[in-house]
């Protein structure tokens with residue numbers, strides 16, 4: 060899986076400890092982190108009055124290094140601390156700062172604010188007065204920088220443990236942490252930059268990277284490129300959107316089975332009308348089907364439940380979306396191998412109940428228990444495989460929150476599944492292409508517009 064690793068606070072500490080055991084000096088790592096952050100602030104910021112807030116731990120230590128280096132470059136810097144520095148490295152960094160250290164609770168605001176109060180060591184919310192002071196100083200600043208994490212966010216979940224201001228830029232040190240990508244924390248940062256510290260970071264969790272696609276081979280034909288079957292239901296528009304997305308995903312052939320026939324194209328999609336359930340069983344029995352999509356516009360009545368049963372009885376890899384997920388929650392049936400579930404928050408709860416942990420933890424548990432790849436959708440979409448691998452997509456267009464975009468995603472997922480026969484890869488590629496198509500559409504688009512943007516999104520990744 061491609062993409063930058065995402066580490067929890069404990070994993071980050073383990074990686075740090077491994078680097079120390081391998082001979083890296085603890086303070087040297089803080090210098091590397093502080094230097095990398097100072098460079099980013101120097102490039103992104105103004106050479107104007109800057110206030111660096113330093114906390115008691117190593118995040119505060121980074122702050123003292125940043126203050127020293129910015130001052131060396133001629134930036135007018137003031138430092139304000141919350142309290143004494145508690146770690147040996149932070150004390151050494153503080154000793155390297157040759158200016159005064161003000162009391163954070165009475166320090167005057169500045170044009171630029173650097174928050175180095177707390178990072179991965181935050182264990183509880185900030186005291187109310189401290190959080191209020193941080194918010195007040197941030198509101199008064201033109202530019203705001205968070206060192207490693209905005210102070211007050213829980214590293215592993217992205218929850219806000221106290222009031223947290225909005226930051227223009229957050230500098231992730233060494234690796235992304237879940238809070239950099241998961242909401243609500245991720246929504247408080249305009250821009251996220253990763254500072255490489257040169258330490259090894261093993262992880263099964265990555266930020267979703269760009270899809271890596273290949274064009275069809277010279278000898279390919281419509282069946283070798285993947286056959287997608289879509290079962291339609293009560294609301295025909297949804298399965299039509301999904302079918303067109305599947306057809307534009309790079310798959311070779313798309314068949315849609317429904318009670319209705321559409322009045323318009325694209326004519327490349329083969330539509331088969333059915334009247335009773337037995338007919339559908341015959342239609343989907345074609346063993347060349349590489350992915351069978353059920354759910355968009357399916358409905359929740361007895362007919363819909365029977366259609367889902369047809370899909371579950373087939374041996375095809377399934378993509379279950381929307382109403383199929385709600386119906387699945389009422390059943391206790393295993394899924395065919397290589398299947399993919401695409402729940403949003405409500406569907407996820409109906410299917411898997413209230414699970415503990417972060418959205419990453421919950422998606423991973425759901426994938427393990429269902430045996431399917433789970434795309435847990437939202438402003439932060441988490442893609443989890445039953446073997447524990449996870450990709451997190453963040454920063455997608457908020458204009459995607461409109462009717463029909465989920466149907467387009469489901470069709471794309473089915474298309475890429477038919478092309479690749481690899482559910483995790485297919486899910487990652489589909490989420491990437493969906494997000495890129497949205498970016499290309501700009502503002503106030505409708506789901507149909509995404510369909511038109513798909514060929515360009517695919518062409519960009521060949």
Ligand SMILES: NC(=O)C1=CN([C@@H]2O[C@H](COP(=O)(O)OP(=O)(O)OC[C@H]3O[C@@H](n4cnc5c(N)ncnc54)[C@H](OP(=O)(O)O)[C@@H]3O)[C@@H](O)[C@H]2O)[C@H](O)CC1
Nearest residue numbers: 088089092116117118177178179180181182183184185207
């Ligand atoms: N990962 C790396 O490779 C590097 C990371 N660096 C930086 O180090 C921090 C993590 O440093 P750490 O010292 O572990 O943690 P913090 O600086 O975030 O803060 C821990 C101290 O803060 C106290 N604490 C925790 N929560 C609160 C609170 N709400 N109010 C007051 N005090 C709090 C905590 O004490 P406890 O009371 O919890 O015992 C600690 O004293 C990482 O984020 C990076 O910025 C290195 O610079 C190098 C490379």
Ligand SMILES: [K+]
Nearest residue numbers: 174177206208
């Ligand atoms: K911070």
